[in-house]
Amino acid sequence: MYTTSRYKKGIDWPIVIMVMIIMAFGVANIYSVDPDYGVKQVVRIGLGFGMIAVFAIITSISRNFFDLYAFVFYIVGVAALVGVLFFGREINGAKAWYSIGGVGIQPVELMKIATGLMIAHVLNIPGNDLNRPPVLLTCLGLIAIPAVLILLQPDVGSLFVFGAFLMAMYREGMNPIIIVIPIVLAVVFLLSVLWDAPLFILGFGMIVWLVITLVLFLFGQRNFSIQNMYSTMGLYIGLGIFFFAIMVLAKPSGFSFTINEVFSLKDEIFISITSAAMALISFLTAGGIYLSNLENYSSFRNFSKLKASNSRELLSSASVVVILMSIVLAVSYNANSLLEKLPKHQRERIMVLFEGEAKYRDTSGYNLLYSKTAIGSGRFWGTGWDKGTVTDGRFVPEQWTDYIFCTVGEEWGFVGSTLLVILYAALIMRLFYIAEQQRKVFARYFTYTAASILFLHFLINIGMVIGVFPTVGIPLPFLSYGGSSLWGFMFMIFIVLKLNYEKEQSFI
Structure with a gap:
């Protein structure tokens, strides 16, 4: 049994505080776009904390719970990805969602966590080293199975995020050429x-x-x-x-x-x-x-x-x-x-990078055109909360989800956008710091995976909102409106905090 004082000592409060600030800021911006969605986001955050509380009790049965049950999480995740191909609901051309009680559940969010846990489990086995071909091929296979299923949906955005596992594997000694090759191609x-x-x-x-x-x-x-x-x-x-x-x-x-x-x-x-x-x-x-x-x-x-x-x-x-x-x-x-x-909409999203959004303003360039308009209208200080003309005019479809950053740019300006970027950078760097403090390979790899996933989500989302990356449907962690994506990020941070708490010595 862990004592209360021991548990409090192990909590990394800087991470908790930064996540809470981002979620609160997200609610404010979502509410500005659509008050109904803002209220729903508060409810979903509450449900997320409730599920985490239950999960915390379940995981307390064993000190190595995540290591012991990583395979179970992985099998359940793969089964969910297979099932969604047959029973899922198609949204924006991708059959990637289950509809449960009016809430869209995206199994890939579970799969991100499960894949990270499973690879961490493999690397945690004594004697396993990524310089050994069998170990490397096993880890790459664990990534390839869900990646193929995600490609069949197709969900290109989530496929990009799976690069986070390779980034974490590089930290554990994998040859960097495996990362360089897909980037070069x-x-x-x-x-x-x-x-x-x-x-x-x-x-x-x-x-x-x-x-x-x-x-x-x-x-x-x-x-x-x-x-x-x-x-x-x-x-x-x-x-x-x-x-x-x-x-x-x-x-x-x-x-x-x-x-x-x-x-x-x-x-x-x-x-x-x-x-x-x-x-x-x-x-x-x-x-x-x-x-x-x-x-x-x-x-x-x-x-x-x-x-x-x-x-x-x-x-x-x-x-x-x-x-x-x-x-x-x-x-x-x-x-x-x-x-x-490629499908027409995906082809156009790539060509927007080279030919500009104006040429495709009636199709794939529409979102980007008005997103950049919103960000530009915010200038240095922003128009003020709930005073954005582009936001109020609902020119950007589903602005409360993947394009929420353009609301930040319009209403909070360059200053607010920069502070948000700094906050994300601080959160990611804190996770990297925690990862380096871990004595166990399992905890270190998963923490690096969590940091890398947040980094890629952050980089790709803001990149597509300002027009330097194709639109691929990637939410901004803790800020975008969502159910399964929000809960996935919350559970991922909970696991990191739990693994850090289980260290013999905490640095807080």
Whole structure:
């Protein structure tokens, strides 16, 4: 049994206070948009605290309750995601909600917590290390199962948030390349939509070469040779110009024939050959620079004298370069065709980033157009609570949910918006701080997961409201109107506080 004084000592009051302030501020802004929803939000907050009180009693049966029952939470969450595909209610094109007593329940909110608990359970097993392939694949599989089910709904916004688990895994020792790859591919996709693929790939290849060269120059071995750097640069530029010329000529450009017609190659085959050639360029570039910096290497004639370990390292590095560049090339060349296969509203949301919301003001750009109008009208000090003209005019659909930040911008201005951002930053940093204080892997990983989830929700939501991220339907934690999302965040913070309370020594 825990004593009352011991329990009070373990509560992290800064987190409790910051969460309460954000929720109170959220109620005020929701009430300004629609008083009925403001009252409902107060009721839902009360229900959330009631459920947490019951949950606190249940979890007191065991000191390691969340570790012991993580698998149960995970199975229930997966079952709920499967069930919603058959029995769920479709809202805004996504079949992601159960309707229970007039309240929409989104099972993905439970799944975020359950996945975090399950991965924490796996990593908490003695001897498990993310540098071991079986452990890494197990954790990635635990993420992939709900991710696929969420994609089937489809709920792209929640899928983005699942990146939080990878961020927390990086803290536990996972190779950062697993995080970098999807980010790079997303950037490649967007830039390839904006620019022609051949031009983008040539530029991307040059950037790869510059990064490799810069890293070796600043942090490489003492044998780094400027002469070898120039040699590999010449190799890259020469081959790059050659294959780029082929790609340009292969496009209909006023000539009576094209290169691929001469060789009777279909576009798909020609693109494959060109992609392979560009991958080879990157391979030769990376391999050449790498060889020039091996301590036991002075010229290509001495290649046979390389140590076996260096040879294996070279082969491994070259293989990674070829594989990654092949993936990048495939995504880049197929970006536009992939874009065309997306539903119209999702395709337009991406194009709004490049072409502006005004062009799509009657469709996918409408929300963003009036959201930015509302934020701009707030200026420095804001129009005052419940005095926003855009808010009162109901120009932004469902402004009380995902677009609540534009209400903050209009009625509280730059000052209020900045203070809110600082408050969120303080909350997230506090969670990171708590995570570092944990002695158990389970508590540390889950706390990092909670902080990462809040960070991604915060970043994506504000990003889409101000127009630097596509609209994906992500609520602002504790501020947006909601049921399951609000309760999910409340339960997540409760678990963090409970795990912190169970530490042998508290820092409060």
